Amino acid sequence: MSLTQHITSDNVANIRTQIAAKNGTEPYRATVVQTREVLTDYDVFPYPRWWRGIPQYPYPIVAEREAGWRPRQDGCYRVATPPTCDDNQRTCFQASCSTIYPCNS
Numbered sequence: 001m002s003l004t005q006h007i008t009s010d011n012v013a014n015i016r017t018q019i020a021a022k023n024g025t026e027p028y029r030a031t032v033v034q035t036r037e038v039l040t041d042y043d044v045f046p047y048p049r050w051w052r053g054i055p056q057y058p059y060p061i062v063a064e065r066e067a068g069w070r071p072r073q074d075g076c077y078r079v080a081t082p083p084t085c086d087d088n089q090r091t092c093f094q095a096s097c098s099t100i101y102p103c104n105s
Contacts, residue, residue, distance in 0.1 A: 011038045015067055038068035044077045 001009075014037045022028045041049070052061040 040068040043070040
């Protein structure tokens with residue numbers, strides 16, 4: 001079983017346990033410990049990955065609102081700044097492996 005499948009099955013089991021407790025005869029209130037047992041991939045704000053598409057599937061799949069938590073990792077989603085061009089830099093363009101254009105300086 002892959003890690004993703006393992007996390008998903010654990011999440012489903014935890015939520016089902018909490019639903020059963022909520023539907024029981026005793027009053028039920030979730031605790032912080034119980035919420036931390038369910039992991040999601042919502043680890044950045046604003047969340048950018050709403051599309052959960054499968055290329056072969058003819059209908060769109062959109063992320064559902066899921067219970068659970070994950071610590072924010074905003075730093076992991078920073079966009080890398082592309083390198084800047086130097087005006088004195090020579091650039092050669094190659095169309096294919098057999099065609100090479102001369103460099104212009």
